[in-house]
Amino acid sequence: MADLGVKTPDVMTRVSEFMPEIITYIQTIIDNGFAYESNGSVYFAVSEFHEHPKHCYCKLVPSGMSNAELLAEGEGVLSGAADFVSEKRKPNDFALWKKSKEGEPSWNSPWGEGRPGWHIECSVMASDVFRRLGDPEGGMDIHSGGVDLKFPHHDNEMAQAEAESGSGQWVNYFGFKMSKSLKNFITIQGALEQNSARQIRLCFLLHKYNEPMDYGDSTMTHAITTESTFNTFFQNVKAVLRDAHQDDSAKWEGAETELGNAIDATKGRCHAALCDDFDTPAVMAELQKLIGSVNKYLETKAAKQEKPVVFVVKHAATYMTEIFKAFGLIGNGPEIGFPLGGAEGGAGKEETLTPVLDAVLEFRSAIREAARSKNFGDILSLCDKFRDDDLPELGVQLEDKAGSKGVWKLADPAELKRLKEQEAAEKARKAAEKAAAAAEKARKEAEAGIPPIDFMKALKLDDGNTPKYTAFGDDGIPTHGNVGEAPGEELNKNQKKKAAKEFAGQQKKYDKFVAKK
Incomplete structure (x- = not known):
């Protein structure tokens, strides 16, 4: 977070430090008639909550009430399916407190040794913080979120908080986040x-x-x-x-x-x-x-x-x-623009100027040597190298202006290096696209010079080896092939129509190719 420039939070919560608050919170939900103890565990009574005139369960994903797979996912983290199904009054009730098995983490509670459910910790910690900040119901305006947690986690989190506080709306807005698909996951x-x-x-x-x-x-x-x-x-x-x-x-x-x-x-x-x-x-x-x-x-x-x-x-x-x-794009930087990076202050004049003067001295020596040797063609190349390679490493950009002395600009050397790499990558990408387009053009031009019947005989299936067509009529149009269910069988009406269209398309290309010749 610090590397991203994200400010530190005002409050940092840890579940292990909120165990007394969690137990009290759960007891309040029980006292309000929306939870019950069973075999050392405590479950949220979904039907009692949903049927209450002030409350509604599954606000974010209404269909979740009947989604057994998601309900099992939400509870499966805590115990085996057989354990909690036998303890619950109804299938969609979920755990607020779970009796711990031997060797599992546990805390003492009125219901015995156990640990919090998946959802309750968030409701308790958030409610505690926001109550300390002045909201008696412990509610919040904006809740960060992710589509993968809408149900059961966020719906259950809201239900618990509203059951404990009596609030009809504990959260006003939910934000989104990037989805955690394998295609775009990155640290x-x-x-x-x-x-x-x-x-x-x-x-x-x-x-x-x-x-x-x-x-x-x-x-x-x-x-x-x-x-x-x-x-x-x-x-x-x-x-x-x-x-x-x-x-x-x-x-x-x-x-x-x-x-x-x-x-x-x-x-x-x-x-x-x-x-x-x-x-x-x-x-x-x-x-x-x-x-x-x-x-x-x-x-x-x-x-x-x-x-x-x-x-x-x-x-x-x-x-x-x-x-x-x-917006957090700039810290305590200059009056105008992005900061140049590095430590503020500290560096003396000599320390600051030394790398610049070294580069200028080396550039001047190279120019003098080119002039002495009368290699005047090298002078422009040396100037371009000084502008494009040497100065950017020092955080200096030079822009040539036609008919004027040009403009210099200061920038963060790391940013200039990154920009240069990005420009090089983009240039390479465009070059690769251009080369691929040229190769495709050459392929199509070469393909156009193949007579239609030879073209049809050379066609292969996706495996690159199996011939697409195996027999041809007097006009060169395929009659049999490997495009159906059985290898080498006669083409059906649609397949023959498609083959004739392929043949006609190649004939057109071939005629155009011959005409150019």
């Missing part, structure tokens, strides 16, 4: 090997908190692209601010007024989106629209060869940075 450390904590957090911000999300390459690609968009914007704003002078005009004209209004409108829409059930995807979209407005303003100024009013540009970047700090 936090595994995810951090592929992407930065900020990119992972961006991925979640780009999806509504209470909607399902599939973690994978496509979702992370979107997050990486979004991060790059904002990072480029922040770096461009910093470059504009560095180029500003004290005596530059600060007067607002029409373009400045338009951008200022766009910033204010963005603030209003972002506030409304956050008030509308924490709609972070809408906020991210609004901020990207604001980037477009700022870029349009800067382009207009550049086209007129006018210097921008830096205050209005800075205002937009500062507001975005404040939003990102609220």
Whole structure:
């Protein structure tokens, strides 16, 4: 959690520290008429609870009441099926306290030595914390969750809490999480090997908190692209601010007024989106629209060869940075943009400049040697290497500008390295797709030069060895083959129709191929 930049919780609960509260909680449910003791165990009386006018069982998954498989899954963790079925009054009653067998963990209780049921611990700990925070019923507004726990765990958790407190609604909203399928399961450390904590957090911000999300390459690609968009914007704003002078005009004209209004409108829409059930995807979209407005303003100024009013540009970047700090994308970083990483303060001027000056000295020596040797063609290559390989390792980006001296930007070296690797991987992926497309094109071109009858004779089944067709008519169209139930049998009407269509398609390709020749 710390590696992801997640803040520590205000309260940390451990079940083993809440055993007295769990026992008292269960006794209250019994006293309220919604649970009963049986053979040293205590079970929740589902029918009594569900039939009560104030309560309803299985709010999240109503069909769960009759789902024997899920009910058994919820109870099977505690004991064998035969044990608890014989002890319960009704099949869908579930354990609040389970009598411990020899060698199992146990605590003393009014019902004998035992341990808590799967669901009760969550109800007790959450209720205790929220009661301490001022809610007499111990309820909560938002409950994090997962679709795999809707029933029986979350439904049983709510039922227990409402049976104990008398509340008609213990939870107002349930959030979602990634599904734990084999296709997308990944540990936090595994995810951090592929992407930065900020990119992972961006991925979640780009999806509504209470909607399902599939973690994978496509979702992370979107997050990486979004991060790059904002990072480029922040770096461009910093470059504009560095180029500003004290005596530059600060007067607002029409373009400045338009951008200022766009910033204010963005603030209003972002506030409304956050008030509308924490709609972070809408906020991210609004901020990207604001980037477009700022870029349009800067382009207009550049086209007129006018210097921008830096205050209005800075205002937009500062507001975005404040939003990102609220979202946890930025800690106690700079006034504008993402922090560059590393420890804050501490490093002296010599320590900071030494690697940069070493790189500059090495670059200058190489340029001087190329000039002395009159290898002028190497000079541009050395400049590109200095820009693309040497400076990024020092956290410096150089962008060449046609007709100007270019722009330098500072960034986290690790982020630049990661970006370079991601760009290389994307380039390799596109190259592989291009090569595969070229190979497929060549295959189709070669295939087009095969006469139809030879093409049909060469067709194989999916195993790559068995001929698809075994006999052919005078016109070359297959009459028998291995596409039916029996090998080599005569094709039926539909199979003959399909074979004729294949033959006609290849004939068309072959005629076109011959015409080109």
